[in-house]
Structures are given as structure tokens and as C-alpha cells.
Amino acid sequence: MVYKMDIITKNLLAEIADIHETPEGAYNIRANGKLQSRNTTANIDIVTKTDKPGIDIIIAPGTKNESVHIPVIISETGLTDLVYNDFYIGENADVVIVAGCGIHNCGDQDSGHDGIHTFHVGKGAKVKYIEKHYGEADGTGENIMNPTTIVEMEEDSYLEMETTQIKGIDSTKRVTKGVVKDRATFIVKEKIMTHGVQYAETEFDVALDGEDSSTNVVSRSVARGKSKQKFLAAISGNNKCSGHSECDAILMDEAVVTAIPELTAANVDAALVHEAAIGKIAGEQLIKLMTLGLTEEEAEEEIVNGFLK
Amino acid sequence: MLELKNIEYTVEGEKEIIRGVNLNIGEGFIAITGPNGGGKSTLAKIIAGIIKPTSGQIIFDGVDITDMSVTDRAKAGISYAFQTPVKFKGITVKDLLTLAAGKDTSVSEACNILSEVGLCARDYINREVNASLSGGELKRIEIAMIIARQTKLSIFDEPEAGIDLWSFNSLIKVFEKLHNKINGSILIISHQERILNIADQIIVITDGKITNVGSKDEVWPGLMNERACSALTEKL
Numbered sequence: 131m132v133y134k135m136d137i138i139t140k141n142l143l144a145e146i147a148d149i150h151e152t153p154e155g156a157y158n159i160r161a162n163g164k165l166q167s168r169n170t171t172a173n174i175d176i177v178t179k180t181d182k183p184g185i186d187i188i189i190a191p192g193t194k195n196e197s198v199h200i201p202v203i204i205s206e207t208g209l210t211d212l213v214y215n216d217f218y219i220g221e222n223a224d225v226v227i228v229a230g231c232g233i234h235n236c237g238d239q240d241s242g243h244d245g246i247h248t249f250h251v252g253k254g255a256k257v258k259y260i261e262k263h264y265g266e267a268d269g270t271g272e273n274i275m276n277p278t279t280i281v282e283m284e285e286d287s288y289l290e291m292e293t294t295q296i297k298g299i300d301s302t303k304r305v306t307k308g309v310v311k312d313r314a315t316f317i318v319k320e321k322i323m324t325h326g327v328q329y330a331e332t333e334f335d336v337a338l339d340g341e342d343s344s345t346n347v348v349s350r351s352v353a354r355g356k357s358k359q360k361f362l363a364a365i366s367g368n369n370k371c372s373g374h375s376e377c378d379a380i381l382m383d384e385a386v387v388t389a390i391p392e393l394t395a396a397n398v399d400a401a402l403v404h405e406a407a408i409g410k411i412a413g414e415q416l417i418k419l420m421t422l423g424l425t426e427e428e429a430e431e432e433i434v435n436g437f438l439k
Numbered sequence: 440m441l442e443l444k445n446i447e448y449t450v451e452g453e454k455e456i457i458r459g460v461n462l463n464i465g466e467g468f469i470a471i472t473g474p475n476g477g478g479k480s481t482l483a484k485i486i487a488g489i490i491k492p493t494s495g496q497i498i499f500d501g502v503d504i505t506d507m508s509v510t511d512r513a514k515a516g517i518s519y520a521f522q523t524p525v526k527f528k529g530i531t532v533k534d535l536l537t538l539a540a541g542k543d544t545s546v547s548e549a550c551n552i553l554s555e556v557g558l559c560a561r562d563y564i565n566r567e568v569n570a571s572l573s574g575g576e577l578k579r580i581e582i583a584m585i586i587a588r589q590t591k592l593s594i595f596d597e598p599e600a601g602i603d604l605w606s607f608n609s610l611i612k613v614f615e616k617l618h619n620k621i622n623g624s625i626l627i628i629s630h631q632e633r634i635l636n637i638a639d640q641i642i643v644i645t646d647g648k649i650t651n652v653g654s655k656d657e658v659w660p661g662l663m664n665e666r667a668c669s670a671l672t673e674k675l
Contacts, residue, residue, distance in 0.1 A: 412525070414521075414525045415525055417489055418521065419538065420508070420509040421487055421489075421513050422513060422535075422538045422539045422541075422584065422588065423510060423513040423538075423541055423588075424538065425510050432530070432534075435529075436527060436529035436531075436534060437529045438529065
């Protein structure tokens with residue numbers, strides 16, 4: 131039993147965090163609602179919260195070229211794990227943060243993870259935040275994830291969030307909120323693939339409060355089977371700023387995709403743009419790859435994989 | 440190598456686009472020319488399997504491929520460079536060259552091919568084949584895929600379009616080098632005299648029919664007259 135658990139944990143860690151052995155730098159691995167292992171460095175401290183489940187990740191000002199991994203693993207059926215993780219990124223730090231959740235549901239009860247991540251990005255800090263969600267199941271229980279990300283960006287800071295949900299999550303509602311101050315930039319790159327009867331909803335709400343602040347929210351998704359996706363992108367331009375949101379979806383089988391942009395410009399110098407393109411794979415793309423010797427199915431796979439790469 | 444027997448292609452039951460084409464293509468450079476809308480690209484698509492003829496038979500290397508899919512024809516040794524290259528999202532130049540070669544292509548192999556079509560490899564290898572590339576760049580990548588495939592029959596649909604900045608001589612060198620490698624047929628749809636110059640055989644297609652076949656010296660004077668006529672008609 132312990133052995134099986136290890137293999138599952140290892141697989142999930144490899145899927146969500148590209149971790150094959152113990153990660154370098156600071157990390158906090160949470161398994162089935164409990165701390166499994168942790169490492170801190172001279173510049174990055176991780177502290178367990180005392181008032182609620184979760185951790186504080188404190189990154190010292192000026193920390194450069196360091197990374198933090200905080201994966202969450204759930205391999206018990208019927209477990210719903212709720213955590214609050216707060217990141218305090220010191221001024222002028224330049225770090226990579228890798229989060230992610232993997233669920234292996236072997237039973238018939240629903241398993242879930244609701245992570246609420248709050249980023250306090252200090253002045254001039256630069257953060258790359260990578261988050262991956264993955265699920266697998268042997269039983270009939272559903273894998274449910276509802277991540278919330280709150281980003282507060284100080285002057286001249288930069289945060290790029292890469293979020294991926296490719297497989298095995300039956301239901302997800304993602305909420306991402308950002309407040310962006312002077313000259314700060316908030317970038318989101320989302321990739322989603324749903325299949326079967328899965329449902330994925332993502333909601334972005336970015337307030338460009340600062341002068342020359344900017345945001346770019348880009349979602350690329352593939353909806354297969356009878357799955358449904360909903361993409362909401364609200365950007366408020368409250369100052370001289372630029373905001374762009376984009377929903378680009380490949381629709382297959384009997385899937386349904388909804389894209390709802392909401393742009394509010396409250397300043398005459400706010401430049402806001404939304405683009406949405408939803409449609410099936412272009413026939414000419416399939417034919418081109420078939421003229422290279424791929425079957426129609428192989429061509430479809432290649433196009434989808436490239437799209438989500 | 441390639442034989443077309445009485446190929447007909449009719450759209451919506453009325454207008455014929457290809458009207459009874461019989462053609463025998465051997466090894467070497469074959470150019471297909473003729474006025475726009477005459478059916479050149481349609482014929483190329485029929486050979487590649489993208490368009491199914493209404494009637495007729497296509498024999499490739501002694502095998503009847505009339506009912507073969509695009510995929511099977513590609514595997515049998517037919518390559519087709521589109522007139523308008525297709526754009527993708529997320530698929531890179533290297534991805535396409537790897538798929539075209541049918542095997543994992545090393546960076547240096549991919550670079551060599553890209554250099555042949557006049558692209559500085561390092562700048563392009565990881566570029567996505569999307570709208571950020573110019574028409575000329577896409578066209579050269581399209582040609583590079585055919586070089587990577589090295590099949591017995593390579594069809595190029597107006598390869599010169601959009602590559603004005605790259606010299607014609609380089610394009611012709613690509614064809615010659617490819618020919619030396621594959622020892623097969625290169626079928627080029629073109630209006631350009633310089634491309635017609637290298638053809639062993641020129642086929643003129645007008646109104647869905649073959650109106651002339653022969654060497655450049657035999658065919659060119661007739662073509663010039665036709666062009667002069669149509670230019671004159673347009674002016675009038």
C-alpha cells in the first residue's frame with residue numbers, strides 16, 4: 131500500500147511539477163491534506179499558517195534566480211482539501227514559482243482541491259508563476275478543482291502566470307483577480323483541454339489601476355466530447371493603460387465553448403482590446419498534414435498538441 | 440511514372456473544370472502553365488488526392504491510386520506544395536519539417552533544408568508557422584517541407600509567387616538539387632518563363648483541357664500569342 135502510494139505520488143508530481151526527484155531550492159509538498167516535506171533557503175522561507183490551512187511563502191527582497199515548488203497531491207478518494215497560500219515577493223526579486231495539483235481518485239467519491247493563492251508582488255519584482263492541474267481516476271469519483279488566484283502588483287512589477295489543465299479534471303471553476311499598479315504588467319497564459327462531460331469555467335478580473343499598467347490574458351483551449359467551457363475576461367482600465375484579452379478555442383465533437391469579454395474603460399487613455407475565435411480545426415490544416423503522410427486522426431492530434439504546446 | 444486517364448471533374452453538375460485530361464508524366468521537370476482559372480491547381484489537387492475526380496483513372500508507378508486517400512498517396516510518394524501555404528497555431532517550422540521527413544529531424548538537418556530555401560535557419564527553426572511570418576517566408580517553408588520529404592513526385596503550385604526577394608536562380612537550384620536527389624518527377628505549376636526554361640516538358644492547360652504539350656521552344660510562341668491576345672482584350 132505504501133509502495134503504491136509512492137508510485138502514484140511520483141507520477142502526479144512528475145505530471146504537475148516536472149519533479150522527478152527532490153526538487154532544488156525551496157519546496158513544500160502537500161499530500162492528502164498534510165505536509166509531506168519542505169525545504170527553505172536563505173532567501174525563501176515557508177511557514178505554516180496557524181489560523182487556517184495553508185502556508186506563507188516569504189521571498190526576501192532582491193532574491194534572484196531562485197525557485198519555489200509547492201505541489202499538492204491527493205490520492206485518497208472523498209477528500210476535499212482547502213488551502214490558503216500567500217506569497218510575499220520582496221522588492222526587485224526575480225523568481226520562478228511552480229504550483230500545481232494532481233489528483234488520483236481511485237474510489238467512487240469525489241475528490242477535490244480548492245487552492246486560494248494570493249500574490250503580493252513587491253516593487254520591481256519579477257515572477258514567473260507556473261501552475262498545472264492534472265487528474266486521473268480508477269473509480270467513478272469525480273476530480274474537482276476550484277483554484278482562486280489573487281494578484282496584487284506594486285509599481286514596476288511583472289508577473290507572468292502560466293496555467294495548464296490538460297487532463298482528468300471533471301469540474302473546475304477558476305477565478306483570477308489582479309490589481310495592477312503603475313508600470314506593472316500582469317500576463318496570463320491559460321491552456322485548457324476538456325473531454326467527456328467535463329466542465330471548465332475560468333474567470334479573469336483585472337483592474338488596471340496604475341498609470342502605464344498593462345495586462346494580457348490569453349486563453350487557448352480545446353473542447354472535445356460533450357465537454358463545456360466558459361471563459362470570462364473582465365478588464366477595467368482605470369488609468370492610462372493597455373489591456374488585451376484573447377480566447378482562442380478549438381471546438382470538436384459536441385462540445386460547447388462560451389467566451390464573454392467585459393471591457394470597462396474609465397480613462398480616456400485606456401486602450402482595451404478583446405479577441406475571441408472559436409471554431410473547429412481548419413480543414414486546410416488537416417489536409418496539409420495529410421499531404422505529409424499523416425492520417426486524419428494523427429493530423430488532428432498534431433494540431434491540438436501544437437495549439438496547446 | 441504518373442498517368443492520368445480521361446480525368447473529368449465537374450462542379451455542381453454543370454460547369455466542367457477538368458475536361459477529359461489524358462497525360463503521361465515521366466521523370467524530370469514538367470511545367471504546367473496556362474491562363475488563370477484554366478484548371479491547373481485543380482489538376483494538381485486531383486493528383487494529390489485533395490479533390491476526387493468525377494471520372495477517370497490515376498496510375499502512379501503502375502498502381503491505380505484513383506481511390507486512394509491523401510494520406511496514402513503521400514505515403515506512396517507524392518508531395519504537394521500548396522499555392523497558398525497553410526498557417527498553424529503553436530506548430531513550429533521544425534515540427535513541420537520533422538513531420539514532412541517522417542522521422543525525427545535533427546536541428547542541423549532542419550537548418551540545412553532551411554538554408555536551401557534561403558532562410559537563416561537559426562531565426563526560423565523554432566518560429567511558429569503562423570500569421571507572424573510573411574507570405575514569402577511561409578512559401579519558402581512550404582517548399583522546405585517538400586525538400587524534407589524527398590518523394591518520387593513533387594508538385595509545386597506556383598512556387599515563385601511571393602518570393603520576389605529571393606532570387607529565381609536560388610529557386611531553380613532548389614529544384615535541380617531536389618531532382619538530383621530523388622531522380623523522380625518535379626511538376627511545377629508556373630507562369631514564369633525562367634521556370635518554364637528548365638522544364639523538360641511543358642503542358643498548357645486552358646479551359647480544363649490540355650491545349651498543348653511539348654518542349655519550351657515548341658510551346659512558348661503559342662503561349663506568347665495567347666498572352667498578348669488576352670492582354671489586348673483586357674485593354675480593350
